[in-house]
Amino acid sequence: MRRHIITTILSLAAAGAMTMQPTQAASKSPGTMFAEECSACHMAFDPGFLPKRSWRAIMGNLSNHFGEDASLDDQTRNAIERYLLSNAADANGRNPYWLRRIPASQIPMRITELPWFTNEHGARARAWAKSNPKIGSISNCQGCHRGAARGVFDDD
Amino acid sequence: MKLFPNLILSGTLLAVALGAPIQPAQADPARDAIIAQLKAQAGVSSFSAARGKKFFHAKHAGGKPETPSCTTCHTNDPRNFGKTRVGKVIDPMAVSRNPQRFTDPKKVAKWFRRNCKTVLGRECTAQEKGDILTYLSSI
Incomplete structure (x- = not known):
């Protein structure tokens, strides 16, 4: 009986070890690709902060991504763009308050430039973020909002 | 209470089966394959860690002025x-x-590429x- 239990445990462990092998990029979900690729350099900003036209523009110019080369292979780029578009601020006909006052002809490229954002974060907040070495920039959400990566911003 | 030793045993077996690879950090077949492919591309039989070190620490021209070096x-x-x-931590490059x-x-x-x-x-x-890979694998 005891031997039987040990054999069972060993085979279960072996099966567990096999499923722990690294998975192929192709089998990763677009959401996982988004989180992994975008957060390699900065917090992966919630797609729901910008409209579809912004994400299209950003994903169409990754080799000059705010001055950095953030280029991706086509397969990964396309999957992440689809994820961003289906979760964008205006996906599924949504029109959240942070998109109001932005004409349809305008393509906002930075969350920090949206009128809603600049109302919430005035010149003093910007200057303070910039001067504090632990924050560095107004685009470092987590510098002040500790739950930002989980979408929690209600701590200010 | 007879179950208890079995629990300890199963925990140990699981830890062995799922644990870290036993081989040393320096040797990895996937890394060796990447370096072998680069050798084929470069048409050389070996790389130089010393040259890689020099390149890694050098100040280069031609790129963005804010980032002149690795x-x-x-x-x-x-x-x-x-x-x-933008302040995000990068894990060490040394293998x-x-x-x-x-x-x-x-x-x-x-x-x-980037x-x-x-x-x-x-x-x-x-x-x-x-x-560069030879240098970073050597330290």
């Missing part, structure tokens, strides 16, 4: 944690400190990549 983000000692330009380094060919290709363009304004050659 050390701008990865610090002067690749065994240290680095920092991206001795980070055995996962250079074991995913797609990841290696992606970061060489960072060589940022630092040198061009892609790195297979020779340069091989020298």
